[in-house]
Amino acid sequence: MSDTLATNVPTYPFGNAGLEPLLPDLGADGVGRVQLPTGQQAWLFTRHEHLRELLRSADFSSDFTRPGFPLIRPIPEDMPRRPDGSLIRMDPPEHTKFRRMLTPEFMIKHIRTLEPLIRQTVVVALESMRAGGQPADLVEHFALPVPSMVICHLLGVPYADHDYFQERSRILLAWSSPPEQVRDAIEEMRDYLTRLIAARRDEPGEDLISRLAAERVATGEMTEEELVGLSVLLLIAGHETTSNMIGLSTLVLLKHPEQLRQLRERPELIDDTVEELLRYLTIVRTGLTRVAVTDTEVGGHRIAAGEGVIALLSAANRDADVFPDGEEFDLHRGSHQHMAFGFGIHQCIGQPLARAELRIALSEMITRLPGLALAVAPDDVRYRDAVVFGVQRLPVTW
């Protein structure tokens, strides 16, 4: 194994210093090796073309229980390593079976029917923030509650419990959390959702968890354990990503007043703006991890079975061959090839929901708050040191 060969390799992950993703110099090829905190080494791929090849390839597995899988944070010895129900850690054919239980729920047509609810949630949050006086923390009053309320509605999780699951979600994603605390947070999330699923089985509602419990668990297609794992994933992914995107997007728009002015004048630019924000920010800064299941090649580099690879989405989304001047934010770019939602069969299933939330949240915000401004100097904005990139707080006036 080449794990013992290379020395002087950079330590991964690189951390979140600010809006610019950190990246070591890997040369024109953009391929290198990194040292993981777990003692393993892994390949690092950063070029758009290489990520397309790697993430579409059946030669790599997402199953973190496989030997050699690159773990980017230490996990406690006694932590159960079970991919059960957590789609992002599964391979076909199990992955295909589970994903297809969800595809009709998140398809574009279905999400469109949720748009009135999303808009109402956005408007209520904005007006309540406005009524509360300024300055106000946009994260606390808008960016976090909106996606949280929407995913709660979709899943059938009572929003009244948001403090409980948001706190555990925060611990789970923070780099600074000790492994034991991460393990406890996961177990508490699982216990919480286990109780909720039992309640929904006895008294079903018009929500995804009730439907899956009745149509998939009761029929034996999915175990209850798997529904718990899937629900944990959907609850965390459903609010953390979009909420961080709303906070960061607001910051980026305020830092580009000329482009913000154009967007206010021409509201139809919102779709392109959302795509460019997704590309420019790429909040899954840690990239995607895979392990080779057979000897294979990516971009001419030979990778042995059992070697770990990391696909760095944030770097691919700034690849100059695909996005000239990619370090610049330009809402006119037409960033259709970005990989902010990943690539391959695991590409974000909730992307229609994320796009709808971002489009509606940002449009309503800039319309209803025409004087929106940062209440702190841009350099004083503090970023989250977490698996999902974001701002800790965003004090604003209007």
Added chain:
Amino acid sequence: MSAPLRVAVDRDACCGSGNCVRTAPEVFDQDDADGLVVLRQAEPPESEYDAVREAAYNCPAAAIEVTEP
């Protein structure tokens, strides 16, 4: 007159991301029952060619095959 551009989709490979429907809604749809790709026209008009090529390029599961004229 040259042969038309032809589109084929592989529903077994499809992961239901909906990218193609966003890019070329005249050519692709999602099945109401399972959310997987449905081809609306296998020989789209020339005005759709660019959108179809982009949909194939951006399909995360490589489930769209385009045969150029």
